[in-house]
Amino acid sequence: MRARVFVTLKQGVHDPAGKAVQGGLVSMGYEEVQAVRIGKVFDIELADGGPEAVVRSRLDEMCKKLLANMVIESFRVELL
Amino acid sequence: MSAALRSRVAVLTFPGSNCDADLRHAVALFGMEPVAVWHKESTLPNVDAVLLPGGFSYGDYLRCGAIARFSPIMAEVVRFAGRGAPVLGICNGFQILTECGLVPGVLLRNKALRFTCRDVNLRVQGQTTPFTRGLGGAALRLPVAHAEGNWFADAESLARIEGEGQVIFRYEGENPNGAIHDIAGVSNAAGNVVGLMPHPERYVEAALGGTDGCGVFRSLAAAIGGSAHTAATLEAGA
Numbered sequence: 001m002r003a004r005v006f007v008t009l010k011q012g013v014h015d016p017a018g019k020a021v022q023g024g025l026v027s028m029g030y031e032e033v034q035a036v037r038i039g040k041v042f043d044i045e046l047a048d049g050g051p052e053a054v055v056r057s058r059l060d061e062m063c064k065k066l067l068a069n070m071v072i073e074s075f076r077v078e079l080l
Numbered sequence: 081m082s083a084a085l086r087s088r089v090a091v092l093t094f095p096g097s098n099c100d101a102d103l104r105h106a107v108a109l110f111g112m113e114p115v116a117v118w119h120k121e122s123t124l125p126n127v128d129a130v131l132l133p134g135g136f137s138y139g140d141y142l143r144c145g146a147i148a149r150f151s152p153i154m155a156e157v158v159r160f161a162g163r164g165a166p167v168l169g170i171c172n173g174f175q176i177l178t179e180c181g182l183v184p185g186v187l188l189r190n191k192a193l194r195f196t197c198r199d200v201n202l203r204v205q206g207q208t209t210p211f212t213r214g215l216g217g218a219a220l221r222l223p224v225a226h227a228e229g230n231w232f233a234d235a236e237s238l239a240r241i242e243g244e245g246q247v248i249f250r251y252e253g254e255n256p257n258g259a260i261h262d263i264a265g266v267s268n269a270a271g272n273v274v275g276l277m278p279h280p281e282r283y284v285e286a287a288l289g290g291t292d293g294c295g296v297f298r299s300l301a302a303a304i305g306g307s308a309h310t311a312a313t314l315e316a317g318a
Contacts, residue, residue, distance in 0.1 A: 013232065016191050016258070066150070069143055069179065071186040072232065 001046040002080040003059055007068045008039035042067055052079065086113045087304045090127040092157075092173075094119045094137035094148045099170065099281060103133045106281040110297040112304070119151035128304035129166040129210070130157055132173025134225070134279060144187060144228045145175035154180060166210035166303060167273045168296075171226055174265070174275030183266050183275045184241055185233040191258025195227040199290070200278060201252040202264055207245035207271045210303035211296050220249075220292040222278035224256050229277040231259040231266070244269060249276045 009015050015037045022036040044062075046055065056077065063075040089107045091114050093100045104114035115125050119137075124130065137148035148154070154176070161167045161182055169177035177183045190196055202222060204215040233241060238260065241247060249265030257277070265276025280293030 012234065014188065014191070014230075014258070016189055016193050016230075020193055066142070066146065069146070069186055071178075071234075072188070 001048050001055070003044045003046060003055075004078045004080055005042040005044060005059065005063060005067055006039060006076045006078075007042070007063070007073050008075075009037055010072055010074055013072045040067075055079065086111065087129075087301065088113045088115050088125070088127045089300070089304075090115045090117045090124055090130045092117050092119060092130065092132050092153060094135065094151060094172075094176075096137045096139055097133045097135035097172070099134035099172075099279065102279075103131055103170070103281045106284045106293070106297050107131070107300075109284055110294075110301045112297075112301055117153060119148065119153050122152040122156065124153070124156045124160055129168070129300060130160055132157075132167070132169040132176055133281075134171030134173060137172055137176065140172075140228070143175075143179070144172060145177075145179040148172075148176045149179040158182065161268070161273045164270060164272050166300060168211050168300070169273075169275040170279055170281065171224075171229075171277055174277060175228065177273065177275040182273045183268050184237055184246065185231050185263075185266060187228045187277070188230040188232050189228050190226070190230050190256070195225070196229075196256045197225040198223065198256065200224050200254060200256050200264070202249050202278060203252045204249060204295075205245075206248045207267065209248060209267050209271045209274050209299075211274050211299050212248055213299040213302055215295045215299060218295065219252065220278075220280075220295070221283075221290060222280055222292055223282050223289075224278045226257070226277055229257040229259065231257075231263045231277070233260070241266060246271075248274055249278065 018036040018038045025033040068075040107114040202220045204218045251262040255262045267274045280296040283290035283293035
């Protein structure tokens with residue numbers, strides 16, 4: 001079983017790296033780019049087992065404890 | 081109190097710490113006994129304070145300090161801090177303290193996206209802590225060396241931290257990383273846990289380029305002079 005976790009910055013948190021990428025794209029001629037925010041994707045291989053609710057709740061825990069810093073980031077989990 | 085009883089200060093080492101030796105040197109300069117503690121230890125030796133050094137624990141993978149926070153010793157540090165004992169995190173040590181929630185906020189990438197290594201001007205303020213006794217209002221010049229020192233908290237937390245006097249160090253003049261409200265260092269609500277980005281341990285001797293870091297270690301020596309471990313040792317011997 002596989003899961004994909006997206007971790008993104010919450011609104012209002014500055015993303016200087018994203019801003020630099022946006023500036024880069026604009027200077028390359030993609031003037032329509034108004035904002036870029038950089039996040040992270042985790043592809044996670046899981047041993048099969050347990051009902052989906054349990055798998056999801058354990059993934060939720062992993063995100064809150066380690067994969068995301070809840071002060072600045074939020075996350076979304078997809079089961080693949 | 082017997083003169084032979086020196087205060088003992090644990091200096092943690094994580095894989096990737098690189099300021100731990102400097103920190104032990106600074107501790108010893110001010111008459112305290114540094115005790116090196118490897119992050120895999122699950123108990124703290126008998127000490128009066130715990131210091132977390134700068135460096136790049138776990139290569140800064142995922143987020144700075146995010147993995148070190150789960151080192152076995154950290155559960156013990158959280159308990160130690162919960163008893164009101166002094167804990168200080170410098171640079172990467174500060175990042176680890178924010179990741180465990182011992183001090184508020186988070187340290188983001190520097191606004192200019194560059195590692196910055198230079199001297200900065202600071203003002204000491206806020207509540208009295210074991211690391212800033214007698215330093216209230218002092219202007220210090222200390223070196224910073226980091227890529228992720230851009231302290232941030234949401235508006236509500238920020239207002240509370242400012243209101244409770246938990247901003248302990250603030251950049252004056254130039255802000256090297258874009259930290260909100262020019263915040264360079266904060267404490268927990270109780271004041272016994274402090275984190276800061278600048279490196280006081282690098283400026284404790286004129287030969288190193290400055291002595292403005294001395295006050296932090298002098299303060300700690302005074303704060304733990306007659307406390308915890310010393311008292312416990314005396315009781316045990318009585």
